[in-house]
Amino acid sequence: MEKGRGWPAAAIGISLIIIFLGGIALLGITPIPGLTAPATVKVGIDVGLTGFAAAWGKHAWNTYQLAFDKVNAEGGIKSLAGAKIEYKVMDYESKPDIAASNAEKLISWGASVIFGCNSSGAAMTASQVCQRAGISFIDTTDADPMITGRGFKWVFRTCPMASQLVPSAAEFMTYQGKVTGVKPTRVALLTVEQAFGASVRPVFVEGIKREGFNLVEDITYPTDQKDFTGVINKLKTRGVDFVCFVCSTPDSILLIRTFKEMDYNPIGHIGIIGGQYTDDYVKTLGKDADYTFDSCFWTPDLKVSGMADLMKEYRTRFGLDFDATDATVINSIAVYRDALDRAKTTEPEKLREAIASTDIGLGRYGYLVPDGCKFDATGQNIKQKAIVFQIMDGKWLSVYPPGVAASKAVWPILKWSQRK
């Protein structure tokens, strides 16, 4: 009988196997991806830093930097053994086709998730790329219902969409009419011709009519509209006493300037997110921005723990005021961090499942808006409320709904001749 090689051979064999596996582990190679905690977690950011979306995109980019740098400074993602967040931003130049190619590049780079986009057109194309590639897309601010209305399981939206923001605006108009006795009788809707405007417009038209208002003008205008005097003159001549807007920052600035130039004095005017919640709007118009209403997803006067410090930190680092765009980014990052905690991996499907089953409240990882985030089957956050604010002395003050609002609205708004 042949003698076996014996214990020495077995010991050598086992040692070699251990050394081999150890070597593989050191190199970060595992047979099943996601089983070992990564040293870094890659996050892709697809925002508009030039063009019409820049007013929002610049703010969003500031907040991504602030929030992710803070996470890394505090020790990284604890559930992934302190993995640091490595983030990469790409500018889609306010063009949806570039947003799509950016998403492809970020996915090739290795992004575990893509955040975007601050314009609905870009969000539509970028999310489509993510759906195809099987990487989660978290939309922070875009209102087009179709973003989560296409049955895409990889697409999520933390902010309210048009069908949640518009009813708030229309109900606010009714509420103010009842409370003050001054009810709009002839309403106009001005909409910009972008994906955002095109998607919100039908919802707004329905909302206005459902509340029983008389919609006498429904006007659309192109993105690069340079002059609104004809439009405002028409509203004046037709006796329109309340104006609803769906517009971007430069249009909203031009519109208010034209209101003043034409001495047009409606009972009030309200936007749906748009330019009215940006600090560009307030800084550029100064006192003329006062009395503006807008249905949005955040105001600085909400009572949320830690928010004042965050706003101070933002101002110190960027020299700008924290606005609603920044708040939406914090909310989306909160959702991502919570999902990473539960998934304990960046493996795409496991991460997607964790995001889809999110159910967090106000304050979790700094979530800034009542009542937090929970996604329905379409990927839409159904927990967060829409808030109507009014700008007074350059500050955004929440005025509706009654349970959340910190201030009372000035309604009707002062005429131009009455303002100092």
Place this chain on the structure above:
Amino acid sequence: MTVFIQGLTTGILMGCVYAFFAIGFTLVLGVMKVVNFAHGTFVVMGMYLAIFIFTTYLWDPFLSLLIVIPSMFAFGLVVYHLIIRPIREQPLSAHVIATIGLLVIVENIITLMFGSQYRTVTVSYTTSALVVGGIRMGIARMLAAGTSLCVVALSYLLLHRTDFGRAVRACADDIEGAWGLGVDVNRTFMVAFGLGSVLAGFSGAAVMPFAVASPSSGLDIVIKAFVIVIIGGMGSVGGALVGGLIIGMVEGIVSALWSPAIAIAALFMILIIMLMISPEGFFAGEA
């Protein structure tokens, strides 16, 4: 009726502004046969120079012209030497590639220096208006329109009443003939391009009291200038005014009576009709 008259009035004022944007473009195109796609970006340069001077020194944009005009002239001379002169006798494709490349470079420099967000200038008369018979005319718009008319008149006089203007028109008609008559063609073109740049920057600064500027506005402006030149005729200053007024009035009236979205369609319908009736424009051949 008030709506129509207000739309017409605003349209005339804006038309003068559009003509102002287009004068420099038509001059360069008519004289040198160079399509300068970066012209709109030169207008944006004027806007940002005015913004910079306003935010730094609190000078009104019209006062900032003291700096804008010589700066844009010098810039135009440099661009002519480095880019335009080498491509002047090349095919149209070279003009397009070179000037679009210039547009992208200048746009990116403006973005790097000033950021990508929209910028405005707010002066004491930004939202003031003159009211005549119930028709409101923005003071800032009136100033820009009035300046435009003065510039059109001065440009016409320059082209038709000065030796330099005669040289420009000679070069536009027949370069070889102009050489033969002793005209320094290269110097003439250089100065003409410099003037075109001045007119662009001038118009940009003049609209800042009421406009909103963005680094990427250049392409929209040059497309409008192109339409005006097609309607008015290549190289014609008067044609630029007529083209600008037509566009301004159509835009103003259609926006007032229907909507701004339809105004764009109306403008392009007019363009198509013009191309069918008179493809050279109303004042063709009148450089």
